[in-house]
Amino acid sequence: MSRRSLLIFLLGVFFVFSAVGFASDSADMGRTPKLRFVLSILIYGIFPVFYAFGGFALRKHFWKAFFPIFAVHFFLMYQLAASLPSPRQSAQLDAADIARMHSRLSLDGYAIMLAVALGYACFVYVTITEGKRYFRVHAEIELATEIHKVLVPSIETKIGGYEFYGRSSPSGEVGGDLIDLAGSEDHWVAYLADVSGHGVAPGVVMGMVKSAARMLLSSGEDAVRLLPRLNEVLYPLKKPDMFVTFCFLSMNGDDLRVGLAGHPAILHFSARTGEVALLECPNMPIGILPYVDFASSKIRAEQGDVFALYTDGFLEPMNGAGEEFGLTRLQGEFQKYGREPLGAIYRSLQESVARHGAQFDDQSLFLIRKM
Numbered sequence: 001m002s003r004r005s006l007l008i009f010l011l012g013v014f015f016v017f018s019a020v021g022f023a024s025d026s027a028d029m030g031r032t033p034k035l036r037f038v039l040s041i042l043i044y045g046i047f048p049v050f051y052a053f054g055g056f057a058l059r060k061h062f063w064k065a066f067f068p069i070f071a072v073h074f075f076l077m078y079q080l081a082a083s084l085p086s087p088r089q090s091a092q093l094d095a096a097d098i099a100r101m102h103s104r105l106s107l108d109g110y111a112i113m114l115a116v117a118l119g120y121a122c123f124v125y126v127t128i129t130e131g132k133r134y135f136r137v138h139a140e141i142e143l144a145t146e147i148h149k150v151l152v153p154s155i156e157t158k159i160g161g162y163e164f165y166g167r168s169s170p171s172g173e174v175g176g177d178l179i180d181l182a183g184s185e186d187h188w189v190a191y192l193a194d195v196s197g198h199g200v201a202p203g204v205v206m207g208m209v210k211s212a213a214r215m216l217l218s219s220g221e222d223a224v225r226l227l228p229r230l231n232e233v234l235y236p237l238k239k240p241d242m243f244v245t246f247c248f249l250s251m252n253g254d255d256l257r258v259g260l261a262g263h264p265a266i267l268h269f270s271a272r273t274g275e276v277a278l279l280e281c282p283n284m285p286i287g288i289l290p291y292v293d294f295a296s297s298k299i300r301a302e303q304g305d306v307f308a309l310y311t312d313g314f315l316e317p318m319n320g321a322g323e324e325f326g327l328t329r330l331q332g333e334f335q336k337y338g339r340e341p342l343g344a345i346y347r348s349l350q351e352s353v354a355r356h357g358a359q360f361d362d363q364s365l366f367l368i369r370k371m
Contacts, residue, residue: 002133005126006056010049012122018045019115022108028086030104036084043080047073144200145173151207152178156343158371160185160251165342166192166366169313169350169359176202177311177364178210182217183251189223191248192309192366194263196241196285205238209246223250227261227294231286244286247309249368259296261286264312267331269338271304276335278327279307301370306338306345309366314349317357325356342367 001009021041025032032040047069054065093101148170155166159181166179176195183189193209195202212233213226221229227246234244245263249256258266262285265278283294301307310330317325330349337348346365353363 001056001126001130005129008122009126010052012119012126013048013052014045014119015115015122016119017048018042019112019119020044022111022115026105026108026112030101030108031086033084033086036080036086039080040077043073043076141173141200144203147207148174148203151210152180155179155181155366157181159183159188161371162188162251163342163369163371164190164367165346166190166309166364167346168362168364170362171313171359172198174200174203175362175364176206177313177362178206179309179364179366180210180213182214187252189217189226189248189250190309190366190368191226191246192263192311192364194245194311194362194364196243196245198361201239202242205234205242205244208234208237209244223248223252223257223259224296226250227259227283227286227296228292231261231292231294232290234287235290238287243288245311246286249307249309255298256301257296257298258307259283259294261294262288264310264315264327267308267310267334268299268301269306269308269334270302271306271339272302274335274338276331276338278331303370304339305370306334306342307368308334308345308349309368311362311364313359313361313363314353314365316361317353317359319357325353329356342369 018041021037021044024040024044025037050069051066054069055062058065152168152175154168155164157164164181166181168175168177168179170177176197176199178193178195179191181188181190191213193206193213195205195209209230212230216226216229216233217223226248230244230246243262246259246261247263247266248259249266250259258279258281260266260279260281261283265280268277268279269275270277279297279299281295281297284292314330315324315326319325329352333349333352334345337345340348345367349365350363353359
């Protein structure tokens with residue numbers, strides 16, 4: 001909520017609850033002393049503002065402010081009633097007393113209607129203003145979501161003797177994960193990136209990563225140079241506290257290589273032995289320093305072998321005991337289903353993670369099998 005809307009909302013709270021002071025005077029038949037009458041209206045209006053502001057500021061810890069505020073509120077009202085008591089009601093009222101009481105009660109009635117109307121007007125203003133702002137932001141988020149779907153489509157294809165299957169599931173409307181495949185039959189690069197943070201800002205950087213990577217690869221840049229070139233491009237274009245973890249699997253003729261930048265190890269399922277190996281390559285994430293040398297490794301693959309590129313969203317879900325799903329569990333599940341079709345492997349791993357704990361981060365998985 002904007003500061004202006006918050007102030008108007010609190011003003012509405014004051015007007016609505018100040019009506020209690022006028023109602024209290026009506027219940028006392030207009031006999032409340034004028035000083036107590038004015039102070040009661042102020043106290044009845046101001047303390048609900050404190051309650052509301054405490055709720056905005058402390059949220060779930062509202063009780064920490066409620067009890068002290070309530071104690072002061074109760075004490076002031078008690079002292080006010082004790083210090084300025086209402087005079088006793090006369091057994092008989094003359095015409096002047098009746099006229100005075102009628103005038104006072106009429107004032108209370110009109111004041112109650114005015115205070116409630118002003119409070120209602122404040123609430124309507126805040127509702128309309130914040131509603132417009134919400135729907136404007138919501139429309140922009142929907143547009144960003146559509147752009148994200150275009151930038152990170154599902155992948156299910158075959159190129160040059162390899163089969164590819166990839167899906168990305170954002171934790172919110174816009175994610176910071178990226179899966180992509182670029183190249184031709186004898187020269188392709190499959191990569192996965194994870195931008196730090198959540199929401200629209202990482203989604204924007206994710207789009208920059210894909211644009212830069214596609215531009216570099218289309219210009220003939222070799223996968224070995226992809227990481228350092230991406231680092232040079234992205235480092236000056238993002239916020240200082242943001243970074244990108246990255247991993248890739250590339251084929252150039254008969255040369256199969258992997259590279260990682262601050263990313264979890266790639267899993268390699270061997271169809272011959274049924275074992276799962278961890279392919280690691282210690283490099284820092286992209287965007288930490290302006291100039292960095294990134295190492296990559298040459299690997300071998302046999303027919304039926306499967307590689308799994310994934311983000312830490314598959315590792316971090318926690319169960320009721322506070323245990324993360326973790327790399328060991330993911331490695332075991334991958335070994336169990338490694339001979340299944342790639343789509344079945346993806347669904348099995350995703351279901352295993354979902355059974356373990358709720359999703360709090362973007363989850364992306366890119367599977368590659370040598371046919």
